Amino acid sequence: MPTTQRETTVSVPLTPTRSNLYWRRIFNKYDRDNDGKISYVELKQIIDSREYDHDLPDNVVSKIMALADRDNSGYLDFDEFVEMMHNPDLKAVFGHFVARYVHSIVPHRGPVDATGPWQGFRAVTTTDTDGTYEEEYTCWPPAISMILISLVEIVLFCYDAAHNKMDASGPIAQLFIYNPHRRKEAWRFLTYMLVHVGVVHLLVNLLVQLFLGVPLEMVHRWWRVILVYLAGVAAGSLATSLTDPRVYLAGASGGVYALIAAHIATIIMNWQEMEFAIIQLLVFLLLAAVDVGTAVYDRYFRNLQQNVGYVAHLAGAVAGLLVGIGVLRNLEKRKWEKRLWWAAVVLYFTLMIAGILANIFWTDHFPPSTV
CATH class of the missing domain: 1.20.1540.10 (Rhomboid-like)
Incomplete structure (x- = not known):
């Protein structure tokens, strides 16, 4: 598996929050063999699920894997997976996951939850996937x-x-x-x-x-x-x-x-x-x-x-x-x-x-x- 060197890393806190549970759900969905790791093949399935008109070439997938695989193990563990999703260099590839993530943590109008880690925020009354369909609207390719x-x-x-x-x-x-x-x-x-x-x-x-x-x-x-x-x-x-x-x-x-x-x-x-x-x-x-x-x-x-x-x-x-x-x-x-x-x-x-x-x-x- 090819590897590359990076000058900086992105640290992502993994406290047990609602957003962390969201990424865990995504991670488990694409961990097809349930071994707690995302392989190269599974990573390619994530990228292909974006439904590009043309799938990314294998060499691009290899570079993404090398960029996210910090310990060069050939797999992505959960921490590396979440870091990959937050990496600014990969937003063009994983933007749809980030959009869902943002939608899931933006406070909605509703009763205030005065206890727990969400103290001071309004309770979220919708599910993690509410609004996912609306996020799929796009003007490209044009609807003609x-x-x-x-x-x-x-x-x-x-x-x-x-x-x-x-x-x-x-x-x-x-x-x-x-x-x-x-x-x-x-x-x-x-x-x-x-x-x-x-x-x-x-x-x-x-x-x-x-x-x-x-x-x-x-x-x-x-x-x-x-x-x-x-x-x-x-x-x-x-x-x-x-x-x-x-x-x-x-x-x-x-x-x-x-x-x-x-x-x-x-x-x-x-x-x-x-x-x-x-x-x-x-x-x-x-x-x-x-x-x-x-x-x-x-x-x-x-x-x-x-x-x-x-x-x-x-x-x-x-x-x-x-x-x-x-x-x-x-x-x-x-x-x-x-x-x-x-x-x-x-x-x-x-x-x-x-x-x-x-x-x-x-x-x-x-x-x-x-x-």
Whole structure:
């Protein structure tokens, strides 16, 4: 193991404080073999867990190990581990641990604890991981995938509008809309999301997908959000084709509802890492309840016949929830979350495969093809 000389060392007091217990929890988490030491391999796992776009080269990990391994034993004991986390030269690598550490010891508003080592400080009422999710928000890489999709939708709509066709009858719409008579053109099961019927339809979808998609992307990165969005779009068209085989389908509502449900998924999977998780969950459940309630009221009490694809909305939401559980980041994995992950993945693929096979082989259910 390469070694280097250092001019100064950082002394870290290790009295039995709350912050020390925090570092002990982190240390035990990455001490995979429970031998009381962090090996080179285990150190590399800590660094890789930061989820860099490109992992640090092995020589960099070796230098970090040499810098922190004061006794040149080839391992980091607990004292060396804590010192490494506080080393100013390594903040760029371990900044996320330090951010959690700072959050865990900053006094919160609450009743004053007048006894013990925290005398004079306000008691901390949250857990060590509260707020960890919020610390993961970042503007780099920039969250632009939903912005780009929105721009494409605007450009295509404007192209049809230039031909005086804003009712999904323009050249672009005719090429991309889901047409039950042209189901063999498989791209239509996805590209109908680029077609909108009128300015209001377009603006509503744009606003929701930007306000919900961009924050998701800032934590979970673009490719995860795109997977959720497209899963909702595909599920919306597959479900609609089976429940209402003669309907035409346009709009990004399946993807939009997938983003709504994905927020619920990430709240469930990161419950203990979120601040005010219960409030966030209630807000999204309230939005879903209002939408469903409005649809039921309009359909069965006001007897309004609207050209709204509620099945696509529902299927998009189910796909967003299942795929969100499967692909969005889970900051602290627990046993029940792993079981939930497997259940979501299996259920999603079961439903999707069943929908695809039904669309291929249940030919009597669909109108004649004109392809």
